[in-house]
Amino acid sequence: MAKIVILGAGVMGSALAVTAASHAQNQVTLAGSPLDNDIIDCIHQQHFHPALKVDIAANIIGIKESDLTAQHLRDADIIVIGVSSPGVPWAVGKIRGGESTARCIAMVTKGLQASDQPGAPPLTYADALEKQLPREKLLGIGGPCIARELALGMPTFVTFSADDIALARDIRTHFQTDYYRVAVHPDFVAMEACAALKNFYCIGVSAMLGAWEIEGQHAKNPVAALFNQAVLEMDILARWIQQATDNNEAQLRRENWRNVAFDLPGMGDLHVTVGGGRNSRLGTLLGRGQTLKQIVEGPMSGVTVEGLDTGKQLLPGYKAAVENGSLQQNELPLTHAILNSIAHDSPFTFEFSRYSSG
Amino acid sequence: MAKIVILGAGVMGSALAVTAASHAQNQVTLAGSPLDNDIIDCIHQQHFHPALKVDIAANIIGIKESDLTAQHLRDADIIVIGVSSPGVPWAVGKIRGGESTARCIAMVTKGLQASDQPGAPPLTYADALEKQLPREKLLGIGGPCIARELALGMPTFVTFSADDIALARDIRTHFQTDYYRVAVHPDFVAMEACAALKNFYCIGVSAMLGAWEIEGQHAKNPVAALFNQAVLEMDILARWIQQATDNNEAQLRRENWRNVAFDLPGMGDLHVTVGGGRNSRLGTLLGRGQTLKQIVEGPMSGVTVEGLDTGKQLLPGYKAAVENGSLQQNELPLTHAILNSIAHDSPFTFEFSRYSSG
Numbered sequence: 001m002a003k004i005v006i007l008g009a010g011v012m013g014s015a016l017a018v019t020a021a022s023h024a025q026n027q028v029t030l031a032g033s034p035l036d037n038d039i040i041d042c043i044h045q046q047h048f049h050p051a052l053k054v055d056i057a058a059n060i061i062g063i064k065e066s067d068l069t070a071q072h073l074r075d076a077d078i079i080v081i082g083v084s085s086p087g088v089p090w091a092v093g094k095i096r097g098g099e100s101t102a103r104c105i106a107m108v109t110k111g112l113q114a115s116d117q118p119g120a121p122p123l124t125y126a127d128a129l130e131k132q133l134p135r136e137k138l139l140g141i142g143g144p145c146i147a148r149e150l151a152l153g154m155p156t157f158v159t160f161s162a163d164d165i166a167l168a169r170d171i172r173t174h175f176q177t178d179y180y181r182v183a184v185h186p187d188f189v190a191m192e193a194c195a196a197l198k199n200f201y202c203i204g205v206s207a208m209l210g211a212w213e214i215e216g217q218h219a220k221n222p223v224a225a226l227f228n229q230a231v232l233e234m235d236i237l238a239r240w241i242q243q244a245t246d247n248n249e250a251q252l253r254r255e256n257w258r259n260v261a262f263d264l265p266g267m268g269d270l271h272v273t274v275g276g277g278r279n280s281r282l283g284t285l286l287g288r289g290q291t292l293k294q295i296v297e298g299p300m301s302g303v304t305v306e307g308l309d310t311g312k313q314l315l316p317g318y319k320a321a322v323e324n325g326s327l328q329q330n331e332l333p334l335t336h337a338i339l340n341s342i343a344h345d346s347p348f349t350f351e352f353s354r355y356s357s358g
Numbered sequence: 359m360a361k362i363v364i365l366g367a368g369v370m371g372s373a374l375a376v377t378a379a380s381h382a383q384n385q386v387t388l389a390g391s392p393l394d395n396d397i398i399d400c401i402h403q404q405h406f407h408p409a410l411k412v413d414i415a416a417n418i419i420g421i422k423e424s425d426l427t428a429q430h431l432r433d434a435d436i437i438v439i440g441v442s443s444p445g446v447p448w449a450v451g452k453i454r455g456g457e458s459t460a461r462c463i464a465m466v467t468k469g470l471q472a473s474d475q476p477g478a479p480p481l482t483y484a485d486a487l488e489k490q491l492p493r494e495k496l497l498g499i500g501g502p503c504i505a506r507e508l509a510l511g512m513p514t515f516v517t518f519s520a521d522d523i524a525l526a527r528d529i530r531t532h533f534q535t536d537y538y539r540v541a542v543h544p545d546f547v548a549m550e551a552c553a554a555l556k557n558f559y560c561i562g563v564s565a566m567l568g569a570w571e572i573e574g575q576h577a578k579n580p581v582a583a584l585f586n587q588a589v590l591e592m593d594i595l596a597r598w599i600q601q602a603t604d605n606n607e608a609q610l611r612r613e614n615w616r617n618v619a620f621d622l623p624g625m626g627d628l629h630v631t632v633g634g635g636r637n638s639r640l641g642t643l644l645g646r647g648q649t650l651k652q653i654v655e656g657p658m659s660g661v662t663v664e665g666l667d668t669g670k671q672l673l674p675g676y677k678a679a680v681e682n683g684s685l686q687q688n689e690l691p692l693t694h695a696i697l698n699s700i701a702h703d704s705p706f707t708f709e710f711s712r713y714s715s716g
Contacts, residue, residue: 149579154580156710157586157587176714181713183714185716214510221507221512224502224627225515225539228515228621231620258590262620267625268585352513357542
């Protein structure tokens with residue numbers, strides 16, 4: 001039995017609550033952020049999540065932010081940070097304020113943060129929050145997982161990753177169900193990097209959905225070619241980001257494990273991300289020839305696009321790394337093309353003719 | 359300048375002819391198999407390919423099987439075997455009969471052939487034809503490449519592979535265009551294995567397109583989960599198939615190269631194969647609960663499904679390898695599920711609940 005507190009009642013946090021609560025022995029509290037009051041009201045009144053559009057079982061305790069006490073957090077065995085990126089400071093504040101003694105803090109939220117040190121790779125949230133959250137308790141969740149599908153019991157494979165793989169295996173026992181199947185991986189930072197980067201690369205792959213058409217259908221060869229390219233480049237960037245905080249211990253841990261870019265957190269999650277969601281929509285519009293400015297001031301005005309934010313955080317470190325030779329631009333044509341659109345507000349172009357390998 | 363003879367005027371052979379002929383210095387002959395007479399007539403009369411539905415440039419010399427002489431093959435610098443699997447003996451017979459001195463024989467046709475030795479892994483066509491074609495001249499082509507899209511100039515990345523990578527680089531110069539971008543790889547057998555296996559795994563991944571539905575749309579998590587799983591298992595089987603004919607030289611060649619399953623011939627080609635074509639259609643119907651027999655006697659009567667043939671050739675060697683421990687069944691749940699449907703004519707089921715890794 002575990003007491004699980006999920007911070008953030010958006011779609012992903014709530015879907016994980018549904019999954020965790022299907023273990024009868026868990027006690028699951030779904031705590032809304034200051035933005036989630038209407039959701040919690042709906043759960044109280046109708047046992048229904050208005051964004052996920054699924055029933056919320058009565059054994060999930062929904063509470064509003066105003067009712068979330070330090071005691072809730074102190075009592076929790078496992079805390080899940082389930083907010084979107086802008087909500088991370090709120091969630092971290094609650095955990096610190098509650099003097100949590102939880103044995104695990106699981107991060108669903110993913111992103112990169114440009115380093116303070118000029119020219120250094122960006123940091124994953126896990127590293128950026130190092131001084132605020134106890135690193136040895138942090139766990140990342142990656143892999144293909146559309147929230148609504150999870151809440152409806154559609155099967156998937158995901159990965160739990162932590163510096164201490166024993167922690168990942170332990171926490172898995174409280175979440176894994178017949179349909180939510182959990183692999184574990186010790187390469188925590190690379191997994192967090194991939195989970196952020198897949199949104200970024202989704203923009204470039206999805207551009208191919210908009211750029212090449214045959215009789216009203218998108219051509220499939222360009223999408224597959226850049227899907228493959230995205231995974232190769234994600235692997236390079238994940239290893240580069242990893243270097244920012246790498247040490248001997250981490251290197252030992254990941255020996256004999258496959259690079260995560262070529263597994264569920266990279267290839268698998270990118271597969272599900274392309275062709276659905278906001279990152280893909282932005283990419284498709286870019287591929288049709290619109291500029292970023294036209295899109296974010298037009299059809300996607302007011303919409304948060306995580307891959308775009310990731311790209312912005314990536315940009316300064318990437319430029320420095322290409323200049324000082326720690327990244328080779330000719331190995332990263334897709335990264336370069338996406339960042340070029342972001343930096344110069346130019347239409348997305350991938351020049352196939354300039355690239356072949358070997 | 360190269361004299362290129364393409365054997366087989368089906369969609370793939372003809373699309374490659376279009377690509378090769380866009381190099382003005384090439385002299386391209388498209389030789390129909392005994393089944394292609396109508397296609398060659400159409401090319402002669404209308405400069406149009408009736409199956410590809412694209413114009414055929416006048417610099418492509420279309421000839422019927424009856425007009426194909428030993429001289430054509432003797433004069434060729436590069437011969438492309440562009441037939442479907444049943445046409446391979448015809449193509450090989452022509453090449454041998456013509457006493458070809460071509461410097462390269464490129465194999466577009468892919469498949470596996472069960473070994474004569476009980477319990478041994480199946481052979482790729484390249485190995486199965488070892489005694490009939492000069493191995494050092496063989497070149498394989500893999501990667502995402504829908505024929506019609508290629509013929510229409512939609513961009514893609516593919517891989518040319520040969521035991522001698524210098525051959526692959528040489529031949530690339532005669533085929534690569536601004537939109538047909540060619541990588542090279544020295545791991546010829548593994549590439550041929552992946553090119554056959556991707557059709558087989560496509561059946562299992564596509565079953566997820568038929569098995570899980572939300573409001574009339576297929577769920578995406580299960581597809582992505584099994585896409586990822588398919589690539590992992592393809593890597594295992596490609597390396598197993600490779601062992602059948604492996605030697606020190608081959609091992610040295612592939613050092614420092616990425617396993618091809620995680621590149622264009624595996625992951626990339628599987629991406630394009632799922633969601634279009636006959637393998638995917640068969641898989642989707644299996645996923646809806648029909649048995650193989652019902653499908654091949656019903657909606658897909660008379661249709662050649664390459665992935666199904668590949669599965670049948672895989673089956674005896676796979677069973678023996680699992681029994682003698684050279685393959686671990688628990689690492690191959692998707693392989694097992696597809697083969698189970700083929701061997702027992704049972705509906706396709708992938709039991710997510712029985713599988714998680716690490």
